[in-house]
Amino acid sequence: MTRLSSILGLVAPIFMAATPATALDMDFTDTTSRNEGLYLIAKGLMDYYTGNDTGQSPGMFSNPYYWWEAGAAWNSMLDYWFYTGNDTWNDVLKTSLLYQIGDDWNYMPSNQTTTEGNDDQGFWGITVMAAAEKNFSNPSSEWPSWAYLAQAVFNTMAWRWDTTYCNGGLRWQIFTWNNGYNYKNTVSNGCLFHMAARLARYTSNETYVQWAEKVWDWVTDVGYINTSSSTAWPVYDGGYISDNCTDVSNLEWTYNSGLFIAGAAYLYNHTGDQKWLTRLESVWGRSKVFFMANTNVMYEAACQPTLRCNNDQRSFKAIFSRFLGLASLMAPPLNDEIQSYLSASTPYVLQSCSGGSDGHTCGLDWSYSGWDGYYGLGEQMSALEVLLNRLVWTKPGPLTLTSGATSEQNSSAGSSLTTATVSNDIVVESKDRIGAGFITAFVLILLLISAWWMII
Template sequence: MKLVNCILSLALASFTQAIWLDTNNVTTIEYDTALIAKGLLDYYDGSKYGGTIGMFTWPYYWWEAGGAWGSLIDYTYYMQNDTLVPLIKQALLYQTGNDDNYIPLNQSTTEGNDDQGFWGIAVMAAAEKNFSNPDDPAQGWLALTQGVFNTMTARWDLGECQGGLRWQIFQWNSGYDYKNSVSNGCLFHLAARLARYTDNSSYADWTEKVWDWMLGVNLIHEGQYWGNHGNLLQQGEPYYFIYDGVNVGGNCSNVTELLWTYNQGLFLSGAAYLYNYTKDEIWYNRTAALLRGASIFFVNNSVMYEASCQSSKTCNQDQRSFKAYFSRFLGLTSVMVADTEPTITSWLVDSANAAAHSCSGGSDWHTCGLDWTNSTGWDGFWGLGEQMSALEVMTNLRVHNVPAPYTAKNGGSSIGNPAGGYATTLTDASPLAIDAGDKAGASIITVIISVSLIGSAVWLLI
């Protein structure tokens, strides 16, 4: 009878094109996420006349495109569906820029540190999931991630507030005088994942540097948890909130105390990766404290919402995508630190059910909304962010049904370039210290350096 009910429900969903979800049934998850992914690509511009490969339609900025391709990598991997692999691969490689560090010419004067970081996170996921490798080894997913990391670390700013990344890369852009958690969180997060993938402690050193700076300027805020009981959410234990950012004036004492899901998720999953890599209890405790802080983003400790803007209906286009990344980072955390799994799975299941209920709008009857707590279904909001968020919360239900993120030691096949990302602009980077554990791409680097030296000598002789 249960099978009959499932078949009837799927048939009804096919007829109405609405979303019906059974979180315990992989067939419904596959069907629903395929519909939502199709809706996400309705906003893609790169396959249209006059469009740009890798870019989505206005008003979606370049950084959100990086986020969207990351969501589709998750979809491909967790649903074991390679239909979109050529499209994703084309987009990721088209936007790398001349120096393979995701500073393409079309973004080189407006790009922020966080923008670059989200493309780096996408290609880091491609490396960890053994996504179809590029033909050119210089553009290996790992090499591209290292290029992003190296250029970001080169911008670590000791001139104001003793460290930290600014929001913007270039002085003429609004926000250059703001050091925000998402930019520093991207650096922290990438460093943690690179440390685990390459087994290179130089990356882990950077995570400590970012964490200490964030704590020092009170962007990581510690308090005592008094919420509901549940696994790692015990009352009286410490929690961490990640605040939005600080103005550099007044030695970074003016903190903007807004809370966003993606900031919490960047640090939560980064800490989880570090515990998985180091087995150091301090990172276990930090993961647990960040998880307790994350409970603020769940209504009745159940359904995910964007606390700083959703209830007031003021979320802008960027903010309407934040739950996508939060869902992604929660899934990764539950894999990296097993003790977090019961709490996170409960959150994802309840949120996925609520998201499915919201995906009943538009002329296709499966356009997803913003407010998953809306009892009447679709709330009238729609867009790339809404589709991404619903897609991620549902695909991450399958995070424990596929292999955990690979490393270079256990099957990861991506080619690296530890000294990648060099440029001839203000984004020049110094090479990361390379230890014996970082073997990926070492032979390629030797060849490149040798050819460069020979070429330089010939030029001088001429």
């Protein structure tokens, strides 16, 4: 999903109001004040929603935000409802989650299937997994359950596990014609690992534990998680099949680390196996690079200092914060330390969310004094999730089928719908795409000539 898109919205627009000198008026220790402030940030997030506009697709946010980020944003709004009790946007949240499921109920809707990647599908699956764990209002009987949808996403992703190259792993892209089909990225495999961990705990089906082990072993074997240090394991971006995934990109993104931190925490909680706590602690140990020295303010280290974060990357801190909150719940030995880092960012987030014409637009660089002039869906999501995940202990933890969850599971969901995907042993290189373009043009010319002869 880290697409080669232009960097949009990074320059402060001239029509926005000047940066106020004061922070968002919110006393985090007072429930009423806190909820009022969270409402303003959530409202700022929903200002980017266009799904109710004429000609737009329910569930989608305004351009230039991709479909995957919509799925992640709905997880933020789900968290907002859960921790504040405010159901203002619950109807549009539910409608959006169901509208985008696709004809086969696996989050491969027809409006996305030409461009959808494994990670894109994965983030929608993670959102409905959270809906099941939080007992969000169940769909009516003619619709699939939240747990069903999460399992359908997991099953269709697991079916794409490719042993032809790199001895395993998921490709970034699902379809051969998309740029990145020859890349096996960490985030796609991290989504599969993360969902396996949560489904294992939710259903008590040990097959999911086995899948989590399988994915973990693969990402460590290829070096996407570097385990050479005893206490700090970086999580890298991925590698190409052309060199059997041996030349690993060493870019580190917050959300990649977060996927494995939270997944390991779920497995520790479910199995009680100390190895998962050790793995969690080691990935978390390296993840402290995502907090600025001296202040411990969270930032996207790979792109933020150079002001080169694209629209996707500007939302990664939201996902990271969410997964840190889940990890502090699932692995209490790390709770105090994780929460101390989220707490350190809190006052900086509040002073950042003081911009724009509405006075509560959030910025990208939280260490900047006031609003830094950057704005967007990702900025609102990130600020909201840091604050919400300070509240994880104020509500019951993620439910399971044996502890009160009401969303019914179906372990075979999506497993018979593999015709929607493309065989993993087909590779389309650049020269093949060019050849396909010439063929398409040739056929088009023949059709035009035929039409002309018919007319005359």
